[in-house]
Amino acid sequence: MSHPSSRADATRTAWKSVLATHHEDRGAPVSADYWSDKDTWSRDRIRAVQDEKIAAVAPFLYENSAFYRRRFDRLGVAPTDLDSVETMLANWPVVTKHEMMEDATAHPPYGTYTTCGTAEWGDRGWMLFSSSGSTGVPRVFRYTHFDRQYWEQANARALYSGGLRKGDSGLPMTGFGPHVFAWGVQYTLARMGLPVIPGGGMDGPARAALIERFKPTTLICTPSYLLYLGRTMQDMGQDPARTSVRWLVTGGEPFSGVEGTLARIQDLWGAKSLEFYGCTEASPHCGGYSCPEYQEGDTPFIHLMEDIQVWETVDPDTLTPVPDGARGLTVCTNLNSESSAQLRFLVGDYTRLSRAPCACGRNHVKAMGCLTGRSDDLINLRGIKFFPVQIEEAVRAIAGTGDEFQIRLSTRDDGLDVMTVVVEHTDAGVADAVTREIRSRCEVRCTVAVVAPDTLPKTEMKARRVFDQRGQRCCPTP
Incomplete structure (x- = not known):
């Protein structure tokens, strides 16, 4: 009989091997329209990769996360029972933040819900982030440099889809402490070969001066800060819409699906916003992102990156799946991380899913109306x-x-x-x-x-x- 640590190591090696099979280490796009041809994969090919990853990640979680092992045993489910999207949906109930909070309280300081332990953290640890939700005990997540490389590629696909190209430059306007969104964009811009003008630790007038002097094309911050900075510039006698800024990369708050807010931001800046959606718990690279068509119809939408994550919506009361087109809460199965792979984690934002073809050529599911706030905020x-x-x-x-x-x-x-x-x-x-x-x-x-x-x-x-x-x-x- 093999030793438990041997099984843990073996399943980790197998999981990372599957990840590597589908990973692209690219610093340039494959075409004028796509960073990766994964964006145009057929629905059948997307599902085949999801199934392959689920079959590898279930035993990996069982052997490397005490939280998941206890849950498997309590449910009477074997890791081998989860070998596809279909079997996962049939056998694995949604994981809630409350479960994770209980685990974090019982097993401080890190909890046992991730698979980055002391050995992995000491060998290749990258950065620690804490959940920023509005309720409950903060959940801590340690990520490795292995994860960071996978973040960079997912985020590059998202930023390129939104419109960023060579010649663009970024101005991140965050303090960088807990801003997992901003850290991910920072590393991704470097991977894409796009220059960055640091904008942390400054007040509004100082950042306005950076824009005036160095003329970045891209601002990275929360939607509410974009409004504040734009008004600050107006008070200084400057017109944000007449600056060099062409792209507004925003995260951390819902805005595209909030009636009036998207138009207010874009009118103020005379620039196009890019939605950047993710969560700290499920490997917080970009899961949801804008394409050239996202504001072209009556309802704005974002794509959800399905070759690396399985997205679904569930009823807020029963947590059972709702059909495409029905309003529900987002659930994410993360299949793109060594440290925080997750099976059916309740992110909890409201949206409606559509698998109708998109004129941009991307075949990944769309969140119609974007995201309109988390159930935690009710x-x-x-x-x-x-x-x-x-x-x-x-x-x-x-x-x-x-x-x-x-x-x-x-x-x-x-x-x-x-x-x-x-x-x-x-x-x-x-x-x-x-x-x-x-x-x-x-x-x-x-x-x-x-x-x-x-x-x-x-x-x-x-x-x-x-x-x-x-x-x-x-x-x-x-």
Whole structure:
């Protein structure tokens, strides 16, 4: 009988061998339109590669992750039972963030849900990232340099699909600490041979000066920071739409699927936005990305990279699959990592999937309407459920409102939970109009407070817009 460590090593070698079989180490595109010809693979070929990878990753997870081994044993499922997308869907229930949080609490500091252990971290460790979700215990993920190389190729396919070419240059505007999105783009631009102008550790005026002086073509940041920086430049007497910027690479927050926000950003900058969708848990390279057609129809969409990940949508209550075209929560099976392969992980963003052909020639599934917020962010106020993006759409619908807003939830002295939405505007009289827009979208009564423009804080990180102090008999000070 083989020793457990021997089985772990053998399954790791087998898994990495399968990954290597399908990996491209390229620093240039295969054609004028595609970084990789994988983008145009047939549906049958995509499914064959997914099946091959699932058959190799299931035993790898069983032998190298105590979290997965316990789950296999508890479910009475053998790794060999999962040898295709079909058998995985039939035998493996969705993995939730709550399960991972429990594991992280029971096994600090790293948990046991990844396959980067002490030996791998010491031998080829690259970087540690922490989940940035809005609820629960942060989940920590260690990634290796093996993973980084795979990130670079996935991200290059995404950025090239969005339009970046030789001659473009990038200005990342993040502090780089927890910004897994920005780190991935940074390394990818280097792999693509595109120059980078560092923009970390600066305020808005300093970054505006970088744009004016060095003329980058590409900005990398969150959508909310793009709005803030653009307004800062206007206050300085500059017009963002007349700068060198042609591409807006954004991540960390939903925006393309939020009515009014996409147009506001692109009108401000006179540039085209590129959606960059992923999550820390499932090897946070780009899983969802823009193509030349993503804004051409009535509904914006992004592609999901299926040769490296299996994407599906599930019912938010039962976590069972919903058919294409139906609204559901995103679930990702990550098949592109040594450190954080995942089977049916509930990412939890709402979208609708379509496998209809795309005019761009890419055959990978499309997320229609892009992504519109995570189920974790659902607000339940007096039995009425809605998402912050619905409030955002209401605010955007009123001309002249500022780019930032806040949702403050509190409990009155009589025990009633209430909501105050704070918006920026020069005219306090718009409160009634915003109130009507919110009521029409969410069917909830609330108070709207109007403050002067540039009152609410801005950030280069994910914007914090919900302040829930219910049960504390007060409304928080941001």
